[in-house]
Amino acid sequence: MTSIAFALLFLLTLNVSAQEFKGLDKSPMDAASFPTSYKEANKLIKITYSRPQLKGRAVEELVKEGDVWRVGANEAAELTLYTDMKLGGQLVKAGTYTFYVIPGQKEWTAIINTDLNVWGSYFYNEDNDVARISVPVTTAKESLEAFSIAFDKSEKGVDMHLGWGTIRAAVPFTK
Structure with missing residues (x-):
């Protein structure tokens, strides 16, 4: 009986050690919301995005002027509105959307789009x-x-x- 118990334990140990866990992502996923307090249950808005690092590079090397950018790294940022809001006078119904920007030198174009679960802005x-x-x-x-x-x-x-390097942009959502 001891041999059978040992064999079962060996098989279970082998199975557990066979699991491979991925290391930390170079651009870890994060989320921001409003209200910002974790104790506040009634959020109005939340965005989930990945946080690339400059690592000695210029923002302009990583985010090309005039090109649609996924806002972060990896998957395109996903914006959730928990109530209807307006962006630039355009009503956006409560729901989850993809959030993009088109960077420029003096202004950025912020975009809310219905596509979901997309990689980058490809x-x-x-x-x-x-x-x-x-x-x-x-x-x-x-x-x-x-x-x-x-x-x-x-x-x-x-x-x-939105901020990276010394670049800052504020996107207004109104009720």
Whole structure:
């Protein structure tokens, strides 16, 4: 009986050790939401995105001016609205969407699109855009190594702040 128990234990151990777990992603996935408190259950908006690092490179090397960008790395960023909101005066119904931008020197075009589960911006289809807005780009004194998104309350709703290196853009969502 001891031999049978040992054989079963060996097989179970072999099976467990055969599992392979992936290492940490070079551009880890993150999420930002508003309200920002983890204790607040009634979120208005949330974005899930990956956070690439500069690693000595310039933002302009990684994000090409005039090209649609997935906002982060890996899969395209997914934006969830928990209530109907407006982007640039265009009503966007509550739901989950892909969020893209088209970077420019002085302004970025923010885009909400119905495509989901897409890698990068390779499959971007303008026909599926729900809303677009152009927002000014500013330069900050502080440089951010990792691409970052944060929300804060505005007079008319919520602003989504995008930052990488010294580049900053604020995308206004209104109720």
